[in-house]
Amino acid sequence: MEDKFNNTTEFKPIIPKHSEWPVVKLSKQRQEFTERVSAESIDSIKKVKTTEASLIEELERTRYKEKLRIQKSPWSVDPDDEYEFWKEVKRQLMAISSQTEENTKTSDEILKSITERYANEIAGNFKHSSYRLARSIATFGFARLLNAAHTGRFSGLFRAQRTLRDKIRIRGNLEHLRELAKNGTIVMVPTHFSNLDSVLIGWVIHELGLPPFIYGAGLNLFNIRIFAYFMNSLGAYKVDRRKKNLIYLETLKTYSNLAIQDGCHSLFFPGGTRSRSGAIETELKRGLLGTAIQAQLANFKNDKDHKIFVVPVVLNYNFVLEAPSLIDQFLKQKGQQRYYTENDEYSTSYKIVKFLIKFFTKQSDISVTIGRSMDLFGNYVDDEGHSIGKSGRYIATRDYFMRNGKFVDDKQRDEEYTIHLSRRIVEEFHKINEVLPSHLIAFVGFRLLRKKFPDLDLFNFLRLPEDELLLDYGEFSQEVEKLKNIIFEEEAEGNILTSPGLHKTTDELINQGLRNLGIFHASLPLIRNEVGDIETQSLNLLYYYHNRLTGYNFEEHVG
């Protein structure tokens, strides 16, 4: 990829007038838009539930699931009239089945009342005034904090020399992205490690002069006031993971689909939730990705040549606050999707603020890599948005939906396209992953320790007492050196990226890695002890940070 470390360029907004931002237009027509969402959702639900009986059955099922949800996992963001609403749905459904009462609603009307309710619940509430405020809090506030941390004095709070741009490296072909955003609709798909990702991405988007993106944020985050404020102002719409019924999912997908059709740049975390293992996502959620493909088809059918582009983004941290609980969940569940439970780190606004301060002040580099843009079929695109095929030939993407010269609706075909797209995104994630010194030493440290106990399975290995695990520094640095060189070779092949920290001497690299790796955890993943050898205080955390470099076959090169 064309690669630029770009910490100085100031990017002018590509659309200076905020009244012309798609997201502003969307929120101005909120009422009209949610009505469209509701109507289209009904259409697609009725394509699956073709008979009256099956529709009523679906309504019954939905009502029952919602009743359980209200009883079992109530959240403070839930509206007060929920119970009443679903009780009324129940009454109406009973009236239909018994046919006793007159003037009752038909099943279609009940469905409409539900999709309207869902659409309103999902819809974002973008206000430009609060967007501006939230933004200035983010940039101004964090920049000040950075200064304070940098100078070590409170007076630093009032200086503005050090900015977020010093702290956060954005790399990739940024001008290309800006060009594309003018020519089409961007769907940005970042890796997801931390709840802070969305704030960070929001900042990056603004910094690049792009109008705000809409994105689906977990409703649970709206439980916390400070997040709710940020989310509402950044163009977020609400995704409730507790609601797994067909009607809700259709409404949610339709919302995303129509917003993309209307030209709103969107942000999906395609992994669904934060990576529990610490590894780059390999399995993506295809529901929302599929909506981009649906939107593209609709655009073509409506004679809009407006193209949709997928931009993979990888975020690199030395330190993920939630790592201990994430890896814990990973090891307990081994990948099983459970109901999302809110965990401690983010439970109150106070804790959040405290964390933000730590996050932005103490941590060294964060890097954000913007990958090459693709169309929805995994082909790279040029600045004008043309899809480029294998031999450099332009591809007309509308052809993917055509058969004998006509557009053909084919859900199963589009699901296959979604599967292929998600594979391509995973491939790109791995190519634009930037190796930080901390990731490299975590990987080598874990692999070397693991090699000493080949007979133990992973779980038994992780249960070993940490104080028995020791690595000779000489051996360790030799292995780091070896893997570093292999990583450089891979980088030359275009398979991975490296951070500037990797281009130092191995000793410096190790020192920098040790200074940064998971630096605020109570138990550190790797430390150097008094005699200079390498130890771990938490094997689980070491495993977590090590996972960042899995999927490259680096294992076979260590030890």
Add this chain to the structure above:
Amino acid sequence: MSDKKVGVIGAGSFGTVVANLLAQNVKVKLYARSDEKIANMRVNRENAGYQLHENIEVCDNLQEVASECETLFPVVPSSGFRKMMRDLAPFLHPYHTMIHGTKGLDVSLPKGMSIDDPEAYFTRENVKTMSEVIRDESVVVRIGCLAGPNLAREIGNNQPAATVVASSFDSVIKEGQNLLRSEYFQVYGNKDLIGIELTGVLKNIIALASGALSGLGFGENARAMLISRGLVEMIYLGRELGGNLQAFIGLAGVGDLVATSSSKYSRNFTVGYRLAQGERLPDIIASMNEVAEGVNTIKIVKKFAEHYGFRAPITETLYKVLMGNMTVKDALTYLMKIPLNVDIDFI
């Protein structure tokens, strides 16, 4: 009959038979590379021993086939498949459908290296099925394959038969079924494209072994033993290459295996048969009109298994025979001595 056309690329015996099958339902453009063949087909309306159906139009221009036909059936030997795709790719679009009928593997080796090179090694990186070659070389995504007990000669004589169209796209399967189905020809669908491709590829190994058994004069017990043990080996190999068990126990797996392992019409069977009669491989190959895919498949799969460190006794032994390092008789004695005492351990 609609006036849309479908294309068949490759006018070997199977390509010709496929074109004839299709021609019962639709107009067909049959592409051949050799001028001689084209001239013969145009003049005599006959090829590889089959009369050409009146709906078949012979064609010598790839661009023409691609622009007139949205659905293409490439049926060319695996060794020439990638080259054919490269020539064709500039004329292909994402709306094209390709359903291939080639039962071999593609290998990419460093320049100047051949399959027989002792240095050559095979991994999943450089061994590809034909659908993967299509994906590699073109923008076509709607890809499927044909596999099943389809001995060209029997189909050509209108004997009843069935085939499998495999694709991850339902629409491709449906298209294949609509185009190929006829009074005598049944078409099943399968979603495991790679699995079905692999059944077609790997069964050639066993077909060659079966020919060898016949060449030694052995009967049905021996063949049944080979077929059932061969199937087990196919399943193991198939899994390593990325297919599922299900593909192997269906029409394209067991079905095709039984047919090719019992038929003298099968090219792979013939190679095995003649080896057992004491002929040498180069002579056999030189005397055959068409490619027996099994020979290369054995060479590739043997080294593939070696690379990943798993055993494939039938393939390994056949490899020695092909290389002239073991007689068919010794190979059999060797295989009979292997202590395999579990019948089925993969379900």
